[in-house]
């Protein structure tokens with residue numbers, strides 16, 4: 457007697473309108489509507505086709521019951537179902553590690569939905585393995601499954617409670633009130649991990665163009681200048697410095713990540729480099745500059761750095777105090793549609809241009825340049841942002 461069950465190499469996961477089923481053996485993806493999903497649930501190897509029919513019949517219009525048998529036959533032909541006895545074990549053929557590797561390969565090929573299914577099964581088979589949940593959280597985020605991302609990261613945190621990056625992402629995923637900037641521990645952890653492959657990742661994979669875009673904007677404000685005194689906030693490995701050096705008489709850089717500063721040192725571009733947190737450094741510098749006006753800057757740059765700050769006035773206001781007369785602050789931020797700013801599910805902040813204008817006004821600065829531009833790719837999507845130069849040209853310094 458035929459007792460169909462799901463093939464053991466097939467993984468299923470719910471979608472809004474049914475199931476998606478992926479056969480890890482044949483690399484085949486099946487989309488199932490709500491009825492097909494119910495049939496698949498009932499096909500556990502313990503029920504005969506007639507029993508399944510009688511269970512589903514009540515839910516189907518009369519003329520569709522005949523189609524049920526045809527659907528099961530087709531699913532058997534397509535290897536989605538097999539004829540079997542007794543309950544199938546959970547995914548008999550691949551181990552958790554094999555499934556996770558398969559998820560990696562699928563992700564590399566851009567098959568996010570199927571990668572997610574494999575990773576989900578991997579995490580469920582090895583729930584004590586933290587990295588399986590972190591990878592599942594990221595895949596769920598890319599696949600746009602916000603709740604699944606939150607659940608995965610929450611599970612991960614039960615194993616790794618001190619992970620500052622995941623703590624921060626969960627603030628966004630739980631829609632909690634965001635901190636005014638990404639916590640220092642989180643920046644340090646992120647860039648300790650990222651520094652060794654930052655340049656290749658940003659340039660070769662993410663098509664990062666912010667240094668060029670900012671350089672073009674700076675040229676509009678300081679055409680042809682090569683003698684500027686420049687401060688690079690969040691200089692990182694020095695990708696921004698590459699573009700700034702040709703405009704600089706003096707180029708100073710600061711960054712919170714000692715690993716990123718070490719990479720920047722190797723570039724040999726900067727006159728001085730310091731491991732420091734930006735807001736603390738700016739406060740300290742304000743006091744020094746009050747007594748030594750010669751230390752003021754023509755240009756302060758934050759290239760892809762203010763994406764880690766929600767409240768921009770904590771940087772723009774004190775930075776404006778360090779400018780020479782006719783000085784400028786050039787920066788990029790990611791664009792958000794809603795007023796003000798928001799912490800996005802990526803853990804970075806995004807800003808509305810009206811908010812930027814308001815911060816500039818409060819600091820006594822005017823918007824000299826504003827362009828909306830492509831900044832870089834992320835998970836195959838374009839990230840758009842604001843390229844801005846604010847100056848104190850209209851302000852008389854005391």
Ligand SMILES: C[S@@+](CC[C@H](N)C(=O)[O-])C[C@H]1O[C@@H](n2cnc3c(N)ncnc32)[C@H](O)[C@@H]1O
Pocket residue numbers: 637643647666667689690691692693694695696710711712713716732733734735758759760761764
């Ligand atoms: C996306 S990277 C940009 C690096 C570089 N400007 C570039 O264009 O490649 C952001 C940098 O900002 C630094 N950063 C973020 N928040 C910071 C803070 N509060 N204080 C100092 N540096 C910070 C990070 O350590 C990181 O190196």
